[in-house]
Amino acid sequence: MVEVEQQAEEQRPVAGFVPPDGPRTIEVTEVSKWYGDVVAVSNVSFAIGPGVTGLLGPNGAGKSTILKMLAGLLTPSMGTVRVLGEPVRANPGLYRRVGLVPEQEVVYPFLTGREFVRLNAILQRLPDPDAAAAAAIARVEMTAAADRPVGGYSKGMRQRIKVAAALVHEPEVLILDEPLTGTDPLQRLQLIKLIRSLGAEGRTVIVSSHILHEVERLADQILVLVNGKLAAAGDYRAIRDKIDEHARRVRVRADDARTLAAALIRLPALESVRVDGDAVLIETGDVRDLYRAVPKVARELGIRLYEVTALDDSLASVFAYVTAR
Numbered sequence: 057m058v059e060v061e062q063q064a065e066e067q068r069p070v071a072g073f074v075p076p077d078g079p080r081t082i083e084v085t086e087v088s089k090w091y092g093d094v095v096a097v098s099n100v101s102f103a104i105g106p107g108v109t110g111l112l113g114p115n116g117a118g119k120s121t122i123l124k125m126l127a128g129l130l131t132p133s134m135g136t137v138r139v140l141g142e143p144v145r146a147n148p149g150l151y152r153r154v155g156l157v158p159e160q161e162v163v164y165p166f167l168t169g170r171e172f173v174r175l176n177a178i179l180q181r182l183p184d185p186d187a188a189a190a191a192a193i194a195r196v197e198m199t200a201a202a203d204r205p206v207g208g209y210s211k212g213m214r215q216r217i218k219v220a221a222a223l224v225h226e227p228e229v230l231i232l233d234e235p236l237t238g239t240d241p242l243q244r245l246q247l248i249k250l251i252r253s254l255g256a257e258g259r260t261v262i263v264s265s266h267i268l269h270e271v272e273r274l275a276d277q278i279l280v281l282v283n284g285k286l287a288a289a290g291d292y293r294a295i296r297d298k299i300d301e302h303a304r305r306v307r308v309r310a311d312d313a314r315t316l317a318a319a320l321i322r323l324p325a326l327e328s329v330r331v332d333g334d335a336v337l338i339e340t341g342d343v344r345d346l347y348r349a350v351p352k353v354a355r356e357l358g359i360r361l362y363e364v365t366a367l368d369d370s371l372a373s374v375f376a377y378v379t380a381r
């Protein structure tokens with residue numbers, strides 16, 4: 057078990073990455089959220105300060121639910137969320153200090169980028185919406201395209217204009233739900249640079265992702281969510297090093313599972329290999345090595361791979377899952 061899981065077992069909240077005397081701009085304490093019978097978030101505690109923090113986990117892990125609770129769009133079923141030292145619930149004054157970039161697309165594609173950002177400035181009751189919109193658009197380097205309809209933007213441009221809309225009132229806390237999804241490598245670099253610069257300005261920026269290497273470049277500190285629970289929190293590298301110490305189970309489906317299994321058994325970090333129909337079930341101590349080796353071995357033997365999947369819900373498997381993307 058990684059250290060943070062041991063902490064959870066002792067029922068201590070996982071205090072994230074805040075130095076003991078540093079500011080805690082976001083504090084989540086023993087928060088759970090369920091939708092009917094579905095437990096989306098289960099007894100999660102963490103605290104973070106200014107700078108960029110990554111919220112990592114596979115689809116359905118509960119990331120959006122946590123982000124919506126931070127933004128005040130959802131109320132926890134149990135526990136408390138405090139942002140900038142204040143309770144989020146029924147606290148409209150706080151919404152003026154928080155910006156949210158939701159996962160879903162811009163609602164009105166016929167609006168120009170400028171109109172869309174200006175609308176948010178008006179909703180925030182800013183005294184000079186035009187100036188605020190222009191400044192936010194410049195901040196995300198979208199001035200040249202600002203007067204074109206959002207519907208014609210590339211994915212990366214749409215994400216940037218959404219960031220501008222969330223930034224228009226200069227919030228101290230910025231919440232971004234999967235901002236890099238669907239962007240190409242160049243757009244991703246631009247967005248990462250922008251997000252990092254917002255963190256460097258002293259804002260608290262929390263960014264969700266289901267892709268490990270995205271988070272690696274975005275944030276030095278991460279929270280890892282698995283099945284609604286906080287599986288790890290802290291320095292990205294320290295967490296990855298710990299993960300490397302753990303065995304994990306992987307299923308590889310292929311058109312010739314038997315031959316593939318016979319070849320894979322020679323890999324050094326392999327702990328066990330079993331064939332089940334068209335699948336090879338593997339336990340390994342070094343999943344990254346396995347992920348590198350499997351396509352290579354398959355290619356050499358002319359075997360077609362259908363699927364490579366991590367099998368359990370451990371933190372290790374989540375990383376196996378995200379590393380494989």
Ligand SMILES: Nc1ncnc2c1ncn2[C@@H]1O[C@H](COP(=O)(O)OP(=O)(O)OP(=O)(O)O)[C@@H](O)[C@H]1O
Nearest residue numbers: 091094095096113114115116117118119120121122
């Ligand atoms: N409005 C809802 N009603 C019922 N179940 C929901 C609702 N919203 C989310 N869930 C469920 O709660 C769990 C967590 O969902 P959430 O969207 O927070 O995860 P996520 O990590 O953001 O995943 P994704 O990246 O797919 O959005 C999932 O099992 C999801 O199906």
